[in-house]
Amino acid sequence: MTGRLGALLRRDLARLLLGGRRGGSILPILFFLAVAMIYPFAVGPDAPLLARTGGGVIWVAALLAAILPLDRLIEPDIEMGFFNQWALRGISEEWIIAVRILAHWLSFAPALMLAAVPAAALLGLDGPTIRTVELGLLAGTPGLAALGVMVAALTAGLRGGAALSGMLVIPLAVPLLIFGAGSLSTGGDSGVALTGACSLVLLAIAPFAGGAAVRAARD
Amino acid sequence: MCWQACDFPLTLGAMQECRIAAEKLACRRGDRVLFSDLNFALSPGDALQIVGSNGIGKSSLLRILAGLMRPFLGQVVRDGTIGLIDERAALDPELALGQALAFWQRIDGPVDNELARLGLAGLMDVPVRYLSTGQTKRAAFARLLGQGAPIWLLDEPLNGLDGEAVQLVETIVAEHCRAGGICLIASHQPFDLAGLRQLALQDFTP
Numbered sequence: 442m443t444g445r446l447g448a449l450l451r452r453d454l455a456r457l458l459l460g461g462r463r464g465g466s467i468l469p470i471l472f473f474l475a476v477a478m479i480y481p482f483a484v485g486p487d488a489p490l491l492a493r494t495g496g497g498v499i500w501v502a503a504l505l506a507a508i509l510p511l512d513r514l515i516e517p518d519i520e521m522g523f524f525n526q527w528a529l530r531g532i533s534e535e536w537i538i539a540v541r542i543l544a545h546w547l548s549f550a551p552a553l554m555l556a557a558v559p560a561a562a563l564l565g566l567d568g569p570t571i572r573t574v575e576l577g578l579l580a581g582t583p584g585l586a587a588l589g590v591m592v593a594a595l596t597a598g599l600r601g602g603a604a605l606s607g608m609l610v611i612p613l614a615v616p617l618l619i620f621g622a623g624s625l626s627t628g629g630d631s632g633v634a635l636t637g638a639c640s641l642v643l644l645a646i647a648p649f650a651g652g653a654a655v656r657a658a659r660d
Numbered sequence: 661m662c663w664q665a666c667d668f669p670l671t672l673g674a675m676q677e678c679r680i681a682a683e684k685l686a687c688r689r690g691d692r693v694l695f696s697d698l699n700f701a702l703s704p705g706d707a708l709q710i711v712g713s714n715g716i717g718k719s720s721l722l723r724i725l726a727g728l729m730r731p732f733l734g735q736v737v738r739d740g741t742i743g744l745i746d747e748r749a750a751l752d753p754e755l756a757l758g759q760a761l762a763f764w765q766r767i768d769g770p771v772d773n774e775l776a777r778l779g780l781a782g783l784m785d786v787p788v789r790y791l792s793t794g795q796t797k798r799a800a801f802a803r804l805l806g807q808g809a810p811i812w813l814l815d816e817p818l819n820g821l822d823g824e825a826v827q828l829v830e831t832i833v834a835e836h837c838r839a840g841g842i843c844l845i846a847s848h849q850p851f852d853l854a855g856l857r858q859l860a861l862q863d864f865t866p
Contacts, residue, residue, distance in 0.1 A: 448766035456752070522748025525728055529742045530767060531805075659728055 445524060445532060446540055453544030457510065466548045469506040470556050476502035479561035488565050495564030496574050496625035499557055500618055503578060507549055507585040508610055512603035514545060514593035515655065524655055535651030538590055542647060546586035554578050576633045577621040584617050584640030587647035594651035598658045617643075669858065678740030678810035678842055679703050680725060681728035687720045694720060695864040704810075704840040707833065709851055712861035718846035719746070722813045725844065740842075743809030745817055749800045751788045757799055758784035764803045767853070775805035778828070793820030802851065812836060812843040818851070827852075 459465045480498045481491055518524055527537055554575055561571045592609045596602035616639045624632025679702060686696035694717030702708060710718050723729040726742050745747050751760040757780065761773065775781050778798045783791065791799065797820050804812065812833070830852050833843050837855070845851055 445767050450762060451766075452752075452763050520748070521753070522746065522750040524804075525726075525744065525746075525748070526750045526764075527767075528728060529726060529744055529809075531741075532767075595769070 442536075445530075446536060449511045449532075449537060449540045450544055454539055454547060457514075457544050457548035466510075466552050469509045470552045472509060473502045473506040473553060474556055474560060476505065476531045477563050481563065488529050492565045492567065492570070495561065496570055497622045498564065499560055499574055500577070500581075500622040502560070503553055503557075503582070504585065504611070504614055504618060506553060507582070507589055508607050509633040510545070510549070511589050511593045511606045511610070514541065514590055515651070516593065516602060519597050519655065519658060523658075534655045535648040538594060538651035538655070539648040542583075542587050542590045542644065545590055546583055550578070550582035550586065553582065573625055573633070576630075577624050577636055580633050580640055581621040581635035582640075584636070584643040585614060587640070587643040588613055590619075591643070591647040591651045591654075594654040594658075597655070664825045677704065678840070680736070680738040680740070680811050680842055680844075681787055682725065682734065682736055684723060685721070685731050685736070687717050687719075687724060687729075688732035689720065693732065693866050695861055696866050698734070698861075700859060702842045704842065705779070705837050705855075707837050707843040707845070707853055707856045709856055709858050710844065710846040710861060711848060711858055713848070716861045716865065718861060719815050722746070722815050722844065722846050726774045726813055738811065738833035740810040741807075742811050742813060743804045743807045744813045744815070745797075745800050746815040747819070749788070749796045750803065751796070751799055753787070753789035755788060756785050757788055757791065760788050761799065761802055761806070765806055768807045771806045771808045773802040775802055776860075778802050779825070794822060794825055797821055799823060801829065805832070810841045812841060814843065814847075816847050816849075817845060818847060818849050 457465065460467075477499065480495075484490060484494070484537045524534065524537070529535070557574060557578060558571065559573060566574070588610055592606045594612070596606040596609065599605060617636055620635040620639060624630070624636065677765065682698050682700035683700040689693045698721070710721060712718055720729065722744070724731045725736055725738075726744050727736070750764075751757070753761070761775075765771075765773070769838075777786070778801055780795070780798055780802055783795060788799070797817070801817075814833075817829055821829065833845070833851075834853055835865065837843055837853075845856075
């Protein structure tokens with residue numbers, strides 16, 4: 442079983458991280474940096490204001506970057522018959538979804554956390570704030586990945602699924618955003634801990650909800 | 661029909677004991693019952709062709725037998741893993757054929773999938789999206805052979821194949837059954853195979 446899961450992870454990473462024709466994880470990261478770059482233009486060069494709101498902008502940009510690849514997380518594999526073939530081989534949908542969450546996280550979160558450093562510099566954040574942002578992203582991005590895969594599975598096969606999944610992810614990501622970005626204003630680690638707690642809940646639910654959704658889409 | 665099957669696992673390696681049976685199967689799509697009270701039992705070496713016009717439920721029957729769809733009534737009894745070929749090849753379109761098949765070999769284990777015989781040996785560097793319909797179908801057969809499953813469910817296996825490839829598929833199916841496998845074919849095209857039984861789905865429509 443571990444060999445099969447390894448093969449699945451390898452394929453998922455090749456598709457999501459390198460991404461073939463669709464640019465893989467490069468495009469979401471460039472998008473993230475572009476948002477961080479354009480924000481000072483929009484609000485003006487007021488350094489204290491940028492420093493106060495910059496952390497929150499990084500969080501919103503991270504959420505949007507995580508939403509970008511949702512339409513190719515689950516649906517293409519259902520369309521191409523991969524989920525049917527895996528089911529025939531006794532590989533449960535829950536395992537496939539769990540592996541895909543890991544691959545999705547690996548494909549955007551580490552690069553995003555790296556890109557957050559130049560983004561923080563553009564917004565003029567100070568050292569402790571950058572540290573809190575990075576810790577918050579570390580705690581929050583697994584939850585975003587789980588949420589993204591779960592919603593992608595739920596909307597696979599629906600017409601307009603890509604737009605719908607964005608609409609579904611944003612409200613469900615509110616707790617992560619409140620605690621993750623909120624830890625910046627209080628400066629405490631409790632916000633990071635609560636972000637981590639939200640992530641763990643989402644990670645626990647997502648494989649089962651996503652697996653059930655893929656099975657339901659089959660009939 | 662169990663001739664030379666169970667005791668001589670010859671060409672396809674150690675094929676395990678397999679069987680598949682439908683008991684009082686019924687299938688409903690929407691509010692329409694497609695077929696009901698369908699019974700059959702297949703033992704090693706058997707081949708069955710499911711015939712019927714478009715939309716009568718051939719594909720649905722195969723999906724029920726594969727366990728991908730729940731029957732409306734009745735049950736499927738089976739021993740042995742299922743290999744399925746349908747209109748979806750389950751090969752990554754942007755990968756070269758060799759890499760796409762290598763993924764399934766990592767999942768299924770290193771079983772010979774007879775690439776040369778299927779006429780695929782020269783296509784291993786070609787991206788799957790550039791393959792023709794017939795070539796994709798043959799690649800799906802390579803995936804099926806590599807799986808080593810005893811029960812084959814083939815949904816329109818001859819679609820898009822030229823005359824030579826049709827014969828090749830018929831030979832491969834014959835070998836599979838001789839080695840103790842079971843094969844179910846859903847097709848409205850004639851399939852040339854000794855000992856092939858036919859099941860007409862219109863006999864089971866309500």
